[in-house]
Amino acid sequence: MSSRAFAPLEAGAFAATEKTGIAGDTSARMAPPPGTRRRWTESAGTARTRRLGLRFVALFYLLALLGAPVAMIFYRTFEHGLAPAWDAITQPNAMHAFWLSIELVAIVVPLNTAAGIGIALLMERGRMRGRSLLGLIVDLPFAISPVVVGLSLLLVYGRTGWFGNWLTAHSIQVIFSVPGMVLATAFVSLPFVARETIPVLHELGTDSEQAAATLGASSWQTFWRVTLPAIRWGVVYGVVLTTARALGEFGAVSIVSGRIEGQTQTLPLYVQDRFENFDTTGAYAAAVVLALLAFATLATMSLLAKRTSRDTLV
Amino acid sequence: MAIEVHGVSKRFGTFAALDYVNATVEDGSLTALLGPSGSGKSTLLRIIAGLETPDTGSVVIGGREVTAEPARRRGVGFVFQHYAPFKHMTVFDNVAFGLTVRHEPKAAIRERVEELLGLVRLDGLAKRYPAQLSGGQLQRMALARALAPKPEVLLLDEPFGALDAQVRNELREWLRRLHEEIHVTTIFVTHDQEEAMDVAQQIVVMNAGRIEQAGTPHELYEHPSNEFVMSFIGPVNRLGDALLRPHDIQILPYPDGSTVEALVRRVVHLGFEVRVELTLPDGRDIWAQVTRETAAEFELAEGQILAARLPTPRVFA
Amino acid sequence: MSTGSASEALAPLPAGRRPSPAGGRLRRHGGSALGRGLLGMYLSVLVLLPLAALLASAAKGGPSAFWQSVSSPEAVAALKLTLIVSAIVVAINALFGTLIAWVLVRDEFPGKRIVNALIDLPFALPTIVAGVVLLALYGKGGPAGVDITFTRAAVGLALLFVTLPFVVRSVQPVLIELDGSMEEAASSLGAGAWTVFRRIVLPNLAPAILSGVALSFARALGEFGSVVLISGNLPFKTEVGAVYIFNQVENDNVSGAAAVSVVLLVCALVVLGAMSWLSRRMSAHVL
Numbered sequence: 001m002s003s004r005a006f007a008p009l010e011a012g013a014f015a016a017t018e019k020t021g022i023a024g025d026t027s028a029r030m031a032p033p034p035g036t037r038r039r040w041t042e043s044a045g046t047a048r049t050r051r052l053g054l055r056f057v058a059l060f061y062l063l064a065l066l067g068a069p070v071a072m073i074f075y076r077t078f079e080h081g082l083a084p085a086w087d088a089i090t091q092p093n094a095m096h097a098f099w100l101s102i103e104l105v106a107i108v109v110p111l112n113t114a115a116g117i118g119i120a121l122l123m124e125r126g127r128m129r130g131r132s133l134l135g136l137i138v139d140l141p142f143a144i145s146p147v148v149v150g151l152s153l154l155l156v157y158g159r160t161g162w163f164g165n166w167l168t169a170h171s172i173q174v175i176f177s178v179p180g181m182v183l184a185t186a187f188v189s190l191p192f193v194a195r196e197t198i199p200v201l202h203e204l205g206t207d208s209e210q211a212a213a214t215l216g217a218s219s220w221q222t223f224w225r226v227t228l229p230a231i232r233w234g235v236v237y238g239v240v241l242t243t244a245r246a247l248g249e250f251g252a253v254s255i256v257s258g259r260i261e262g263q264t265q266t267l268p269l270y271v272q273d274r275f276e277n278f279d280t281t282g283a284y285a286a287a288v289v290l291a292l293l294a295f296a297t298l299a300t301m302s303l304l305a306k307r308t309s310r311d312t313l314v
Numbered sequence: 315m316a317i318e319v320h321g322v323s324k325r326f327g328t329f330a331a332l333d334y335v336n337a338t339v340e341d342g343s344l345t346a347l348l349g350p351s352g353s354g355k356s357t358l359l360r361i362i363a364g365l366e367t368p369d370t371g372s373v374v375i376g377g378r379e380v381t382a383e384p385a386r387r388r389g390v391g392f393v394f395q396h397y398a399p400f401k402h403m404t405v406f407d408n409v410a411f412g413l414t415v416r417h418e419p420k421a422a423i424r425e426r427v428e429e430l431l432g433l434v435r436l437d438g439l440a441k442r443y444p445a446q447l448s449g450g451q452l453q454r455m456a457l458a459r460a461l462a463p464k465p466e467v468l469l470l471d472e473p474f475g476a477l478d479a480q481v482r483n484e485l486r487e488w489l490r491r492l493h494e495e496i497h498v499t500t501i502f503v504t505h506d507q508e509e510a511m512d513v514a515q516q517i518v519v520m521n522a523g524r525i526e527q528a529g530t531p532h533e534l535y536e537h538p539s540n541e542f543v544m545s546f547i548g549p550v551n552r553l554g555d556a557l558l559r560p561h562d563i564q565i566l567p568y569p570d571g572s573t574v575e576a577l578v579r580r581v582v583h584l585g586f587e588v589r590v591e592l593t594l595p596d597g598r599d600i601w602a603q604v605t606r607e608t609a610a611e612f613e614l615a616e617g618q619i620l621a622a623r624l625p626t627p628r629v630f631a
Numbered sequence: 632m633s634t635g636s637a638s639e640a641l642a643p644l645p646a647g648r649r650p651s652p653a654g655g656r657l658r659r660h661g662g663s664a665l666g667r668g669l670l671g672m673y674l675s676v677l678v679l680l681p682l683a684a685l686l687a688s689a690a691k692g693g694p695s696a697f698w699q700s701v702s703s704p705e706a707v708a709a710l711k712l713t714l715i716v717s718a719i720v721v722a723i724n725a726l727f728g729t730l731i732a733w734v735l736v737r738d739e740f741p742g743k744r745i746v747n748a749l750i751d752l753p754f755a756l757p758t759i760v761a762g763v764v765l766l767a768l769y770g771k772g773g774p775a776g777v778d779i780t781f782t783r784a785a786v787g788l789a790l791l792f793v794t795l796p797f798v799v800r801s802v803q804p805v806l807i808e809l810d811g812s813m814e815e816a817a818s819s820l821g822a823g824a825w826t827v828f829r830r831i832v833l834p835n836l837a838p839a840i841l842s843g844v845a846l847s848f849a850r851a852l853g854e855f856g857s858v859v860l861i862s863g864n865l866p867f868k869t870e871v872g873a874v875y876i877f878n879q880v881e882n883d884n885v886s887g888a889a890a891v892s893v894v895l896l897v898c899a900l901v902v903l904g905a906m907s908w909l910s911r912r913m914s915a916h917v918l
Contacts, residue, residue, distance in 0.1 A: 210398070
């Protein structure tokens, strides 16, 4: 089950939204403007009613599921003014959680970007038998629950895990410490750069790389000057997705971190902690920060998707 | 730089693209590898370039055996059918690439690139991006790029295949003149026999992984060594085992011992030449190529019966 | 080409001399040995070893221990709940996801671009925040007047939230590519709107819908963060598979947790594989 096996998934999964609406152009390229397309067997009025009806149902669904709840959070956070929210978020534990989340992202994203590009190159340019296995590894984080990710890391790096004795003997703490959290975050955010880069690499084809070779470029020069610039928007988009996923990770990190306040709590873990301690203000304030980061991610995705589609125009 | 290819074979899976091919290309010549799809011509070109490795045999360029050397060390310039532009670089940077990766000094690069852009008549477009160029311009850029590092050999893989007829003709002319100016050994691949005849000094006709014949356009046309070459280069009429050239069929005013009767089925006026479709007494159909003068002289029309002298047919053992 | 030495192929060179492969071919730069080695190590440390350890732990004690872990009443209840609610949620997604994709592609209204960008919100938002957010509106004291905390409906709602983007994003590109000519042809032949949709549009969308459904299902099966607050995690009532696993880990029943994990994982992989196969088959006919 390689990434090829999930090819339809590649086309659709939000990881590949460049062609779809985030760019803004969701309208069917060749569809007539709304209202002018109608069935030959019905009146303009029916068509219009139907169109408005569908729109209403869709928007109501989205409002009820997404819009209203998110709006509610913002309202609840700021209903007593800016000050309580600000206080809540500047608590030492909150600040620590925030910076820990950032730290994890700063470590994981470069690692997974390099790995993702490497995987994409291997799959699209390498001649190796293990392509199916590689594809499976890349898609695995989509099939596996974050809790199971945490568990499996525990089983290898925990005190009673496969490397447990060796790690204890060398005083290396992985579980219940930052390294373990790095592993958990890296595992769940592994696929994105690879999945975004693979189709772009495929589309690029080997011609320009061969041209570079005939012109005297070494493998590294070819990669750095020809391949990488050509795939850069795919990589960047993948980086954005990786960042969002890494920031938002909860389940896996929950298991491997021990959720020690002020030490191994990321911001999402902090939200849960505050909530369970009935500090709704604190929980909501942290949630708002995460929501704002999410909106920033969406905005970046939106801008970038326009870039990727423009770039492929020849 | 002369090029020699000895005993080169290449298989892709079960498909034999090349079958122990031997060939020599003279230094400074302009040669065409001509053949239908699947004949192995592109594969041979790419093996010479170092973009493919042969299963057997060797490649020698300028007396140096290069079989084991990667493309980047062979000193070949390669032009692809679809131009392979570096889309994220300007025209200038594209052309400069071969020099940039060799870390040539900037001033020298600028001079050379400007010289080449002038040569291919793309000056003024240096700052543009490939997406802003037409097909013909892209191919000229590709040529300039390939020539920048002063290659010893220039290889072109169906360079005009992706272009409009008009642009194609212009660039053919252009390639010939370029070769006259810069006497670099040039090999280009094409499936278009007219293009090969028009441009090349030597043509190597290939079919199914083998070389059928090599020679000047004239030689190949007048003295084809087998049926394939004769029918691939130039039009033919096939009568059983024999092949006749349409324009060797003469129309005579009076029958004599050497002529046969022929019924005119159709007369097609193609501008300067006229194509006359004939049926022979034994029922077989052939066509003759005559000038408009001849057509006018005989007032050729459908249904006419006339005297045709057939040339000595070629039969290949 | 000098006519003398050219033309017919001569006998092959002695001993079928083979050029040396090293450096003789265009080196694909996927192939640097150091790079591959590092990547291999990274993937082993990160994915392969943990996965192996999971399987080993699940298998520890043999099939009987595995069966025991998996068939404990609480585990069964959790798995059943997970599978059933996921299936329902996925069905709802198939319907509403397609509808939303349709509206986003075929309709125009002010703010559409923003709405379209927001579809990815469940992806960008941490799952725990999703749970908090839903709780704020539909939990105790929420203005909606309902309190779904501690109910199965809450589980369903949370899963609906996090799986929203999958079907929508899967269907959108296909809808965009689908020009209107097939539909116009059908309606010119007398088909009504619903018939056109059912017989022309839907079959073309089916592979994409299926693939979105598969991803939704796999995601829903393993969902944890959004469910953990809102459902109250009541065993036998609102405890989903992932929460059960979490609890087993907390209680040191690691192989039990591993066993149930393997079950969930296999379910997800089977569904993904089956849907992928199915949608490829359908694409072959339809496209």
